[in-house]
Amino acid sequence: MSSFSTSLSASVKDIDPVVFNTVNADKNVYFSKSFLEAFERSNPQIEFQYITISDGHKKTVALGLVQIISLSVEGTLKNIKVAPFIRKFLNLFFCNEYIKILFCGNVFLSGEHGISSSNDVSKTEIMAQIGAALDTVAANTKPLHAIFIKDFKAKSLKNTRQFLNFSYTEIKVEPNMIIQLLPEWKTFEDYKNILKSKYRVKANKADTKSSALETRLFTEHDFETYKDELQALYQNTIANANFNAQVLNLDTYIHLRQTFKDDFIVKAYFLEHKLVGFLTALVNKNTLDAHFIGLDYALNKSLAIYPRILNDYVRLGIEKQVSSINLGRTASEIKTTIGATPLELSCYIKHKNPFINALIKPFFRRIKVKAFKHHSPFK
Numbered sequence: 001m002s003s004f005s006t007s008l009s010a011s012v013k014d015i016d017p018v019v020f021n022t023v024n025a026d027k028n029v030y031f032s033k034s035f036l037e038a039f040e041r042s043n044p045q046i047e048f049q050y051i052t053i054s055d056g057h058k059k060t061v062a063l064g065l066v067q068i069i070s071l072s073v074e075g076t077l078k079n080i081k082v083a084p085f086i087r088k089f090l091n092l093f094f095c096n097e098y099i100k101i102l103f104c105g106n107v108f109l110s111g112e113h114g115i116s117s118s119n120d121v122s123k124t125e126i127m128a129q130i131g132a133a134l135d136t137v138a139a140n141t142k143p144l145h146a147i148f149i150k151d152f153k154a155k156s157l158k159n160t161r162q163f164l165n166f167s168y169t170e171i172k173v174e175p176n177m178i179i180q181l182l183p184e185w186k187t188f189e190d191y192k193n194i195l196k197s198k199y200r201v202k203a204n205k206a207d208t209k210s211s212a213l214e215t216r217l218f219t220e221h222d223f224e225t226y227k228d229e230l231q232a233l234y235q236n237t238i239a240n241a242n243f244n245a246q247v248l249n250l251d252t253y254i255h256l257r258q259t260f261k262d263d264f265i266v267k268a269y270f271l272e273h274k275l276v277g278f279l280t281a282l283v284n285k286n287t288l289d290a291h292f293i294g295l296d297y298a299l300n301k302s303l304a305i306y307p308r309i310l311n312d313y314v315r316l317g318i319e320k321q322v323s324s325i326n327l328g329r330t331a332s333e334i335k336t337t338i339g340a341t342p343l344e345l346s347c348y349i350k351h352k353n354p355f356i357n358a359l360i361k362p363f364f365r366r367i368k369v370k371a372f373k374h375h376s377p378f379k
Contacts, residue, residue: 003056004125006133008049012036015050016060023063023116029260029284030106030113031063038255039108043248045069046107051133053117053126062117062126066137067103068144100143104134105150108248109291110176110328110345112152127162135166144352151176151345160348167357168348169364175342177327177335181317188315199337199377206307210269213276213303215312218266223254226268229275233294248292253280267312269295269305277305281316288317289326306331310338336375 009015017033024031040048051064105114117126130149138147151173152160164170185191192200216222223230231250238247256264260282269277277295281288290313295305310327317325327335332342349364351357 004061004129005054005058006129006136007052007054008133008137009052010049012040012048012050015052015063019052019060019063022060022118025119027285028113028116029282030109030111031116034259035256036065038252038259039106041255042251045249049137051130051137053129053133055121061121062115062129064104064115064130064133065106065113066134067105067107068100068141069103069107070098070100099145100141102134102138102141102144102147103150104130104148109289110151110174111289111326112156114150123156123159124162127159128165131163131166131168138352146349146351149348151347154344154346157346160346163348166350167354168350169361170346170348171364171367172369173345173347174329174332174369175344176329177332177340178343179314179317179325179327179338179340181314181323181325183323185318188311188318191314191318194379195339195377196379199375202307202337203311206304206311209302209304210308212271213305213308214270214273216268216270218257218268218278220254220257222268223250223257223266226275227251230278230294233275233278233296234292235294236297237292237294256282265316267316269308271299271303276303277309279309279312281313283320283322286323287326288313288320288322288324290328307334310335314338333372333375336373337377339377342374 012033015033020031020033029035047068049066049068051062051066052060053062053064055061103114115126115130117123134147134149138144147168149160149163149168157170161170181191182194192203195203218226227250230253234250235247253264253266257266263283265279265281265283267279268275276299277293279293280291282291283289293306293309295309300306313325313327325340327340332340351360
């Protein structure tokens with residue numbers, strides 16, 4: 001008989017602050033109370049729940065993040081390679097238009113940001129406890145179509161495959177694109193010096209074409225002033241993305257900036273005093289994580305806004321003296337042109353209805369991520 005017990009909280013405010021130190025020994029920003037609170041406060045359209053797991057001594061040893069949202073089936077399937085008849089089959093069973101999904105993880109972030117545990121407990125046992133707890137949450141959530149547990153690196157799979165015992169199917173999703181920075185890179189010029197000629201020309205061209213842009217690092221006051229413009233540019237980018245689970249309320253940025261100060265970065269791009277683009281990033285230990293971007297696509301080709309944003313992520317990473325930059329998912333090919341390599345990720349999915357889940361499991365197994373050309377820009 002398991003010595004673990006689980007409980008649910010409807011708000012991060014209901015969790016003892018001590019818990020976040022116990023389950024987050026690595027001091028990962030994404031499992032800090034202040035980070036989670038920023039997302040919860042600013043996104044009331046999402047139902048947040050938190051699974052806490054305690055050992056036989058009533059000490060909390062693990063935390064699981066749950067977000068319940070509604071989303072479009074078509075938007076969900078856009079970024080995966082699947083035969084037309086399979087797409088029609090999935091649409092049929094997922095009610096064609098909108099589905100309600102329970103996510104274990106953060107729908108706004110790409111990576112292992114859903115489950116954190118103490119180093120003193122078995123990760124395999126924790127995953128089994130999370131699997132059981134998710135079934136309990138799902139049973140009490142109506143309507144609900146599917147449960148999705150995201151995103152796990154290859155080295156975690158020996159533990160996360162516990163979810164297969166709960167009738168989940170393991171699927172590959174788009175990888176995170178990671179740039180490893182060398183310690184000797186002290187400036188952007190140092191980085192460019194080890195690029196092959198073709199890719200150095202590309203980096204220089206992006207800077208030259210975007211030279212008409214004025215850049216500014218935003219403060220909390222700037223967020224308030226340009227909130228509507230930021231939201232419009234962000235949603236413009238979301239509309240062009242391969243996949244979108246949910247639209248972030250940019251009030252989240254105000255709270256993140258207040259909490260993390262200069263470690264939360266919003267860099268804005270202006271053309272003749274008009275906001276035409278922005279990037280966001282957060283320093284998490286020794287990594288710079290790219291978050292959302294926004295840009296005016298009508299000007300992107302002539303001003304190379306997106307290539308300039310990628311260049312500036314490299315600049316920020318060097319400036320912050322981190323060892324790597326996580327550029328996230330999507331636009332994988334162009335990210336390889338600046339030195340990013342893919343970090344494979346797996347997720348777990350099941351339909352809430354056991355009968356339907358059994359029927360569609362073979363179709364889940366045939367889902368593949370779209371392939372992309374991988375460039376090798378370094379000498």
